[in-house]
Amino acid sequence: MKRSTYAWLFGIMLFILILGGFFSFIDAIYETTENNTTQLLKERLEAALVDVYATEGYYPASLDSLIEKTAITYDSNRYMIVYDSFAENIRPRIKIIERKSV
Amino acid sequence: MNHSRSSIPNFLIFIVYAVFAILSLILVLLSSQIYDRIVKENQDSHTLRTAYSYIQNKLRNGYESIELDNDTLIIYYPQYQTRIFEDNGTLYEENRFLQTNQPVPAEKIVDLDQFSINEKDQTINFGQNDQTVQLKIYM
Numbered sequence: 001m002k003r004s005t006y007a008w009l010f011g012i013m014l015f016i017l018i019l020g021g022f023f024s025f026i027d028a029i030y031e032t033t034e035n036n037t038t039q040l041l042k043e044r045l046e047a048a049l050v051d052v053y054a055t056e057g058y059y060p061a062s063l064d065s066l067i068e069k070t071a072i073t074y075d076s077n078r079y080m081i082v083y084d085s086f087a088e089n090i091r092p093r094i095k096i097i098e099r100k101s102v
Numbered sequence: 103m104n105h106s107r108s109s110i111p112n113f114l115i116f117i118v119y120a121v122f123a124i125l126s127l128i129l130v131l132l133s134s135q136i137y138d139r140i141v142k143e144n145q146d147s148h149t150l151r152t153a154y155s156y157i158q159n160k161l162r163n164g165y166e167s168i169e170l171d172n173d174t175l176i177i178y179y180p181q182y183q184t185r186i187f188e189d190n191g192t193l194y195e196e197n198r199f200l201q202t203n204q205p206v207p208a209e210k211i212v213d214l215d216q217f218s219i220n221e222k223d224q225t226i227n228f229g230q231n232d233q234t235v236q237l238k239i240y241m
Contacts, residue, residue, distance in 0.1 A: 046209070046210065050152060050156060050211055050212060051152060053156055053159060054151070054152045054153075054155035054156040054159065055155065056159075057159040057162060057163065058159075058163075088163075089160075089163045089179070090182070090197060091195065091197070091209050
């Protein structure tokens with residue numbers, strides 16, 4: 001009787017341990033992904049700029065124009081994108097600012 | 103005796119299932135490898151096309167002169183110059199305004215394995231894995 005109780009306890013503890021490990025693993029993956037999203041969005045926008053210039057021969061004059069041409073989507077509630085366009089043949093500067101959640 | 107007679111067909115059925123499972127697995131693995139290769143080849147081709155068209159469009163946009171210097175393409179425009187060069191497998195573009203002569207930090211164009219300029223033939227060679235493209239420059 002005692003042995004089976006210990007076995008049950010051990011099983012439950014092992015299960016909790018595995019579950020905890022699994023959730024902390026998921027949490028770590030989520031955090032890594034969250035930290036990289038700003039960088040990934042910047043890389044996507046820069047690649048889109050290169051694509052548009054390669055196909056059309058000029059850089060889009062505005063962010064709206066770039067988004068319209070490349071169908072890039074982003075969370076505008078979370079990110080503010082500063083698109084600094086100078087001339088058609090000079091690459092615009094893109095800066096992404098993450099809005100702080102209130 | 104009965105037991106051994108019935109276990110032989112069971113074992114044969116198991117073997118057939120096992121062979122079927124292994125062959126299915128091999129088929130899936132082979133398919134995924136082929137798919138990966140096709141995607142990679144398409145990606146390489148897209149990268150080459152992008153680099154080629156990008157530089158072609160730079161050359162179309164009313165430059166004053168061009169200079170080929172040590173695997174760097176320098177395009178002179180009225181108010182600035184653009185330098186295109188490869189560094190550590192990445193093709194970069196750097197603008198320098200003539201008024202200030204201060205280079206703006208180089209911007210990545212694409213990841214590219216090979217970018218070389220043949221000054222004698224006036225050609226730019228692009229390479230990505232086993233695909234290559236050549237752009238002739240008329241100076």
